[in-house]
Amino acid sequence: MADVITYREAVAEGLAREMRRDPSVVCLGEDIGAAEGVFKTTVGLFKEFGPERVWDTPISEQAIVGAAMGAAMTGLRPVAEIMFSDFLACCWDYLANEIPKVRYMTGGQVTVPLVVRTANGGGLGFGAQHSQAVENWALAVPGLKIAAPSTPADVVGLLAAAVRSDDPVLFFEHKGLFASRGPAAPPDHLVPLGEATVARPGTDLTVVALASTVPVALAAAEALARDGIFAEVVDLRCLIPLDIRTVLESVGRTSRLLIVEENPYQGGWGGTVASLVADEGFELLDAPIRRVAAACVPLPFADPLEQRVMPTVDKVTAAVRGLAAY
Amino acid sequence: MSAELLDLYERMAVIRGTEKAAHDLFMAGLVKGTTHLAAGHEAVAVGASAALRPDDYVFATYRGHHHAIARGATPEECLAELMSRDTGVCRGKGGSMHLTKASASMLGSYAIVGAHLPMAAGAAWSAKLRGTGQVAVAFFGDGATNIGAFHEALNLAAVWRLPAVFVCENNLYMEYTPIGTVTAVPNPAADRAPAYGLPAEVIDGNDVLVVRDAVARAAQRARGGGGPTVIEARTYRHYGHSRTDPARYRPEGEVAEWLARDPLLVARKAVGDGAAVDAADRRAQATVRRAVEAARAAPPADPAQALTDVWADGGAAWRT
Incomplete structure (x- = not known):
């Protein structure tokens, strides 16, 4: 193989x-x-x-x-x-x-x-x-x-x-x-359900991502590192079970949290993550929790419109800069 | 006198008594929510059960007390479930509409109309792939024949030639509405079967032996690789659609005509031995009386149960 x-x-x-x-x-x-x-x-x-x-x-x-x-x-x-x-x-x-x-x-x-x-x-x-x-x-x-x-x-x-x-x-x-x-996955590879992973370590801010937003967050982190901002990217991998412990541990190191999700902001999974961190990690935070999510509209067809609605590297980069400077 | 028929009579009498008890317990404030009583439908459940193997799968609807009991759930554990007791067949987590006895291959009562027909197709698919010779039976009402899942299930079961039997309990009313006024064909299930290349028969659902024989033919066909059959059993509810429905929309003459063909009366006449039937009635009444007493005396549902059995490990944890 x-x-x-x-x-x-x-x-x-x-x-x-x-x-x-x-x-x-x-x-x-x-x-x-x-x-x-x-x-x-x-x-x-x-x-x-x-x-x-x-x-x-x-x-x-x-x-x-x-x-x-x-x-x-x-x-x-x-x-x-x-x-x-x-x-x-x-x-x-x-x-x-x-x-x-x-x-x-x-x-x-x-x-x-x-x-x-x-x-x-x-x-x-x-x-x-x-x-x-x-x-x-x-x-x-x-x-x-x-x-x-x-x-x-x-x-x-x-x-x-x-x-x-x-x-x-x-x-x-x-x-x-x-x-x-x-x-490629090694033989007998198994990733237990409900175990998030730190896809890129960092010190200044935690970016929680899932599926398509992981490469978006990693690209943003790479670009920001050149400017001296070091984002830690957590790949949730599963929503249920939700590995909020890994998120809280990361926020404990960085004190800032950005959530990047492709579903719409309204009712998006980031709301649940933000709620848990606000409830159980409030004293870890030095800044508000921010979310980059899809706009609350049906997903449009044309490229410029779709890009306007979905999370992008530029949107994540801007949000990270804003949070890092908070 | 046929000993088998007398036994089927007694089984139907136990269900009839349990349904009456459920009604009385509701009126006494001991059953909450709602109930959809199957009094009048007993011959469908008991007749079908008599034709099936113990390991054949049964899927039923929210009007499903008769199927749970016919397949082996006890009146006591069913009434306890209705009465929110810890000894309920679903430990108080299901209620009247979800009676289930998986250990007797009665795989559930489902309260979204038509949803269980694809499940029965899937259980039949599983039996076919595992080569067990089991069949899967879905019981459903006439109203379910107008929902998409009915049609998707019949088509899939037909093209995959699955060992499934689809038994419609046509009680002439879709909830409060005469089924004929909302359905394009006179026999809502049987008339749709040809569209899927399936054989169908319309039978007297109030004659337990007629039901037994029809289901036996269909099960034999299914086990022999002949694929699914649609059976439309014409029957009648003795109560309204649900607890709050007095069923005043039904013409008096129609009600009287069907009550005269009560499945218990039909079986009583067929047995022919009045004394033997009376004795069966007394045994059934005693069974139900003991069930009511035991259910009343049982402890209430345990609040700790509310947070169990979401997952296969028995727990409900959703996060670290």
């Missing part, structure tokens, strides 16, 4: 590793089999594992996720693909009302070990119904674990943890990162 792989290749690699390890892992989704996925994230799976393990479905998001739920309750570990995360709205009943609640409301009688994978986020000009960052939708629902990797190795490691989890995991793959490259 290559030393460097793309994020997109890592998805197929992570799935293949789990399918080789555990015969109860089955995949289902639109165009994932013979067509190998519209984003080419299931390349090779149908060829290696065949139609008994990789199932092409109709365009029926409720049937896809509902069937995954029924299969997960009865001995399989299904991995369902919802092509674009915007389409989660078509099967939201299962992700808001059924999957996260069935274990609880039956008094623990059943478990639902499934993964719903979906291509999330903007930056590619797909317009308002194929570009949203919707991780905050899921964060509003107790009972779902939420992973959103930023690197190819984390894709493999978090996918391993998600498939092996006895809890339902919503797995956000970022469309804007599919072509990005990074070191």
Whole structure:
């Protein structure tokens, strides 16, 4: 295997590793089999594992996720693909009302070990119904674990943890990162759910990021370092479980916090992070908590408009400068 | 006299008694929220159960007390659940609309209309892939046939040729509205089946033996690799849609006609031995009476349970 792989290749690699390890892992989704996925994230799976393990479905998001739920309750570990995360709205009943609640409301009688994978986020000009960052939708629902990797190795490691989890995991793959490259995951690589990582150490300010905003924050930190401002970048990797301890430890070192999120400011996950830090880390702070999030509008199509709405390196750089000078 | 039929009668009588107890306990202020009683639907649950293997999967709706009991939940643990007791079948975390007995392969009662049909397809898919010979049965109301999940599930189950049985309890009313006034075809489930290439039959849902035989045929077909079947069992609610509905919208003649075809009366006549049926009634009443007493005496739900069983490890931790 290559030393460097793309994020997109890592998805197929992570799935293949789990399918080789555990015969109860089955995949289902639109165009994932013979067509190998519209984003080419299931390349090779149908060829290696065949139609008994990789199932092409109709365009029926409720049937896809509902069937995954029924299969997960009865001995399989299904991995369902919802092509674009915007389409989660078509099967939201299962992700808001059924999957996260069935274990609880039956008094623990059943478990639902499934993964719903979906291509999330903007930056590619797909317009308002194929570009949203919707991780905050899921964060509003107790009972779902939420992973959103930023690197190819984390894709493999978090996918391993998600498939092996006895809890339902919503797995956000970022469309804007599919072509990005990074070191390949070592054999048996596993990143536990709920462990953030310091992607770049720094002393002056903590930047908390997730998925697509990690490379944005890293690029901003690199540029700022030339001016003597040293930002520490924390990659949350998961929203649930939320590793707020790693965030608080970082803020303890830097005393300043900027949160960079692709979902809209209104209802965005940064609000939860800010709330916890304000509540439990108030005395650590020397400045207000700031958030760079998407503008509270539908995501527009044209590049200049999309850039105006989404977090960018320039916006993060400006926000860091403002906070560092506070 | 058929011993099996007498046994099915007694099972239906236990459900009928439990539903009446649920109603009375509600009126006494001991059940909160709401209930959707299945009195009148007993033959569907008991007849189907008689045709299924113990490990066949069953998915039901918020009107699901009869299915939970037919599959093995006790009246006591169901009534305790309704009464917010710690001994409830879901430990007080589900309530009337979510009775579940997973150890008896009764995998839940779901309160979002139609949502469980894709789940049943998924359980059937799982059984097929694991090669267990199990079938999965979804019971649903006539109202569910107009929601998307019904159609997505039938199509998927058909194209994947899954061992699933879709049983519609057509009680003629979608909540408060006659189903015929909001549905383009006269038989809301059965008439849709041909669109998915599926066989369907409309049956008398108040005759427990008719239901048993229809479900047995469908299950046999499913186990043999023949794919899913749609069964539309015509039946009738004895109570309104939910606790607050007196069901005054139903014509008197219609109610009288259906009460005359009460599934317990139908079975009583078929048994033919009045003394034996009376004895079964007395046993059922005693079972329900003991269940009510035990549920009343049980401790209330434990507040500590509120923060358990979100996750498979038994806990509810969402952050470090």
